[in-house]
Amino acid sequence: MSIITRFAPSPTGHLHLGHAHSALFGWHAAVDHGGRFLLRIEDIDPARCRPEFERDLIEDLDWLGLDWPGPVRRQSEHLDDYRAALERLDRIGVTYPCFCTRREIEEEIARAGHAPHGPDGPIYPGTCRTLTAEERGNRLARGMPFAVRIDVVHALELAGRLTWHDRAAGTVRATPEMLGDAVLARKDVPTSYHLSVTVDDNLQGVTLVTRGEDLFFATHLHRLLQALLGYATPEYHHHGLLTGERGERLAKRDKAVSLRALRAAGRTPADVRAMAGFP
Ligand code: GLU
Numbered sequence: 001m002s003i004i005t006r007f008a009p010s011p012t013g014h015l016h017l018g019h020a021h022s023a024l025f026g027w028h029a030a031v032d033h034g035g036r037f038l039l040r041i042e043d044i045d046p047a048r049c050r051p052e053f054e055r056d057l058i059e060d061l062d063w064l065g066l067d068w069p070g071p072v073r074r075q076s077e078h079l080d081d082y083r084a085a086l087e088r089l090d091r092i093g094v095t096y097p098c099f100c101t102r103r104e105i106e107e108e109i110a111r112a113g114h115a116p117h118g119p120d121g122p123i124y125p126g127t128c129r130t131l132t133a134e135e136r137g138n139r140l141a142r143g144m145p146f147a148v149r150i151d152v153v154h155a156l157e158l159a160g161r162l163t164w165h166d167r168a169a170g171t172v173r174a175t176p177e178m179l180g181d182a183v184l185a186r187k188d189v190p191t192s193y194h195l196s197v198t199v200d201d202n203l204q205g206v207t208l209v210t211r212g213e214d215l216f217f218a219t220h221l222h223r224l225l226q227a228l229l230g231y232a233t234p235e236y237h238h239h240g241l242l243t244g245e246r247g248e249r250l251a252k253r254d255k256a257v258s259l260r261a262l263r264a265a266g267r268t269p270a271d272v273r274a275m276a277g278f279p
Helices: 018-029 051-064 079-089 102-113 133-141 153-157 193-203 213-229 261-262 269-274
Strands: 002-006 037-041 095-098 147-148 161-164 170-173 182-186 208-212 236-241
Touching: 002 018, 002 147, 002 208, 018 037, 018 051, 018 208, 018 269, 037 051, 037 079, 051 261, 051 269, 079 095, 079 147, 079 182, 079 213, 095 102, 147 208, 153 161, 153 213, 170 182, 170 269, 193 213, 208 213, 213 236, 261 269
Parallel strands: 002 037, 161 236, 208 236
Antiparallel strands: 095 147, 147 182, 161 170
């Protein structure tokens, strides 16, 4: 089977050396083995994504020497696909509307005195999971805005024991309960990172998901969503993150290591590829 990988940046800033490492990692994992590398634009967050960042990142990747078969999949143009997946999950009874505001969640956690923490911070206390059907119906009828969450315990009861294979970590047992009832669709956007990535990797036939180890925890939930939606599970390779000289994590706001800045300073694509770990 021919390998299909993807690089899936969000156009919320300029690409830096860490992104170059990740993109090159995915590109080599596919292209060196006769496979295909895809570019996907993860622009579901209208408040943070900007078209000029998308234009610039495509230009940066091109400058770096990467190529991909077009057209590029832009998530904001496929909201119907995510809606359809959400409806499927709703039909099997593993989602519920959550009307809580961020503030209410914080207050609920403070009231409880102690809240279990997941890799993403304190986990949602489940307030809206236990609403009566009547209360839920009333709120929906009043037009209260809501996010959609997964009832992770119930979903796991349906899905059973799940594992995936990671090229770095080996066989991993999925424990998405550590993330709690994660958001699948936000109040302002009819999807979330977790849902759209899982849907797209399936629709695009991705066979090997390469991404930074900072997203390792997310795979636990993606594996569960794959099982619920009847998708095949790709192989994974979560790679180590490139760090700065002092071992710090690179950030989009860190202008010094942006590919644009390196290019403006006279570095060649070959220099930057080497700096990103792929000489
Ligand atoms: N869009 C995500 C990011 O920029 C990456 C998603 C993924 O590779 O799964 O961090």
